[in-house]
Amino acid sequence: MSSPRFSQTPPLPPITRARDKQFLASLQAHIDDAKEKLELAGQCDAEQQCIIYGRAFDKVIEYCTDYKGLLSAIKCEYDEFIDVIKQSQRDAVHLQGKLRALASQPTTLVYNRKRAMELTKKLEIIQNDSRRIENQLEKLQTSKSLKTPGLEEPSDIKPSSLIPGMTVEDSLSMEKLTQYQQQLEQKRDTLKADMKNKYVSVQEKIELEHKLSSALQDREEAELLNKKLMLSYRQKRLVRDAIVAWMQSNKNVSLYDAVSQAIANKNELKDDVCAAEVFDEHDPKKVSEGKSLLEYVERFNELFLSRQYNAAAIHAANSPRGILRNMETMEKFKAAVVSDEDTSPVLLYFEALIGSSHLPKHPVSAELTLEGTKCALACEKLELVVHWVTQQRITYSEALGDVIYDYGEREPYHKPTCLALAHLIFKKCSNSRKAALCMCLQGLVQGVLEYTSQCRHFSLEDYVFLLTKCPSADLIHGLTKERNGKPAALSVGQATLSLISTHYKEYGFQLLENILDCGEGALERVIVNDVVCTPEGWVEIADECIRNNHVQLSEKILSIVREQDGIVEFTSSEEDAMIMEHVFM
Structure with a gap:
């Protein structure tokens, strides 16, 4: 018998089981479905895809029981490698921040030294004023003691003012006073220790x-x-x-x-x-500068799409050539949706702009400053606005002052702070009219008069605007009186005409009534010497007096106007000045 011949063709591949085919099909469908959902949400980046395939790999490991140990070891090595790469990226960002902070230290030190010199000068002025006031008080006490030489102060007089930080009951308790003394002694010892450790010699x-x-x-x-x-x-x-x-x-x-x-x-x-x-x-x-800029923008988009808004804001604020320091980036942060507990992305971006800006080189533009301020006020973060304005790393504008001023009108509790900020901004923008109005609303009448007298471009319309927006007896007195040898900013007729056309007409009537009470001929001298207000203007004032039940004042004004035949000049101006000085007494 001849030996059997065997076929030299290779064996057939193993037939895949129906169970394996079904598992592979379901796994591929799961991967495709997850990727499609991420693409619809706009979050299909490399990191998310890695997570999807990692979960698929876990299912393969669970399915292949024979190779479970080997596949688990392979996946563990890949996970550790990915974690090392992520940690190195975070370390690089952290080190860049430290490098920028170290680079800005010399400039910050110079600014702080300049600020210290300014504060030292202000402290000297305050100390001089304090010494002058103390001398005046000593003179007053001396004169008072001379007037009552027979009186002697009793030895058991109790203090009229409370101890700071203590109630009336605590100030009468020996135990509480002893504890308070111990606290003061502890503070004193702490200050002495700080003088030795925290300060250096000149x-x-x-x-x-x-x-x-x-x-x-x-x-x-x-x-x-x-x-x-x-x-x-x-x-x-x-x-x-x-x-x-x-x-x-x-x-x-x-x-x-x-x-x-x-x-x-x-x-x-x-x-x-x-x-x-x-x-x-x-x-x-x-x-490869263009390539570097493109990679920088792509990195920003990755951070933004992964909702790392703080890192994205810092990345954009420190962009080369300021390519991401613009309104387009601001609008992108405004469109981001976050929960109520999280900080607004716009505030994060603007804070990053402030931190990376220096006034001589890269101040935040006026448009970005306005948008950031509006967002902060909408979130009721007035303390942030105060910090930004005092840092002097933003661009001041009249629109910025108007936004802060309007916020103070809506929130009476914050109105004093808003008026102070708005005054500083308007003064920097050379808008003397609105700056004076902010001072006047704060009750700084003497400061307003001093400021307006020094402004060269403060016109008659500006004085009328100030008088009609914030009238007061002290302001009317200051504007209608000579100051430092200069004529009055407004005549009595001008001031009265401006007031009777508003809701504050009673201030104008009070001004004329006080002049009339100064004596016979006082009102006549004021009307005759008023070269700005015409006789027709005084007739209009008299008619308004009749409509508001000031009949005697109206008749007096009309009789004085009718008696004038031409221009009458008075050589003596000292009596007029005395009249105006006693109007508001």
Whole structure:
């Protein structure tokens, strides 16, 4: 018998079981469904896809019982590798923040030193005023003791004012007083310890300032040297390129002429701008700059889509060339939806802008400042607005002052703070009318009069606006009286005409009544010497007096106006000044 022949064809592949096919189909359907949901939500990034496939891998491990240990070990290694990459990214962001903070320390120290000098000058002024007031008080006490020489103060007089931080009952308890004394002694000991540990001598401060100044000077010298070396490098590079071009050419021109022509063109490298245009492709700082900017924007989009708004805000605020410091980025943060407990993304972005801005170089623009302030006030974060304004890293505008002023009108509790902020902003914007109004609403009448007298562009319309918006007896008195040898800002007739056309007409009638009470002829001298208000104006005032039941005042004004035949001049102005000084007494 012949030996049997075996077929040389390879064996057939194993037939996949129906159970395996069903598992693989369901797993693929699960992956596709999860990816589709993420794409619809706009969150299908690399990290989310990694999570989806990781869950699918877990299901494969559970299904393949024979290789469960090996597959679990493989997945564990991949997870550890991914965690290391994420941790390195977080560390890089943290180190960049530390680097920026260290770089801004010299500038911050200079600003703080300037602020300390300003506060020292203010402290000297306050101390001088305090000494002057103490001298006045001593004089008053001395004069009072001379008037009552027979009186002696009893030895058992109780203090008329309470001890700060204690009630009446506690101030009469010996136990409470002993505890309070112990607290004061503890504070005193703490202050003495701080004087030894937390403060340095003036000599050490001066030495540190000298070191800082020398370091800054060395840095400036190093920058100048760097610019010179860069210019020299570019010039040599230009000559080298000329030689290379000559070697590659047909050499119709001599090498000497080619190099001479390159040297003749060195005037193009007088400044860094022209040189940068010539050597952009060779400058290390310019290599792949467009690609770097694109990667920076993509990183911002990744942070924003993953709802890491704080990190995205810091990333955008520190963007190169300020490509993300604009209203488009602000609108993107405004459109983000968060829960009520979370901080508004707009506030996070604006805080990051403030932290990365310096007034001399990169102040926050007026448009961004206005939007950030509106958002903070809408969230009732007035303390943030106070911090931003006092930091002086924003751009002041009249619209910003109007927003803060309107918020104070809506919230009476915060009105004093809003008026102070609005006054500072309007003063910085040279809007003297609104700045004076804010001072007047705070009750600073004497300050308003001093401020308006120093403003060169404070017109008659501005005075009328101030009088009609915030009338008061002291303000009317100050505006209708001579000040520092200068004529009054408004005449009595002007002030009265301005007031009777508003809801504060009673102030005008009170002004005229007080002048009339000063004596015979007082009102007549005021009307005759008023060269601004015409007789028709005084007749209008008299008619308004009749309509408001001031008949006697109206008849007196009309009789004075009718008696005037032409212009009457009075040489003595001292009596008029005395009348105006006693109007509001």
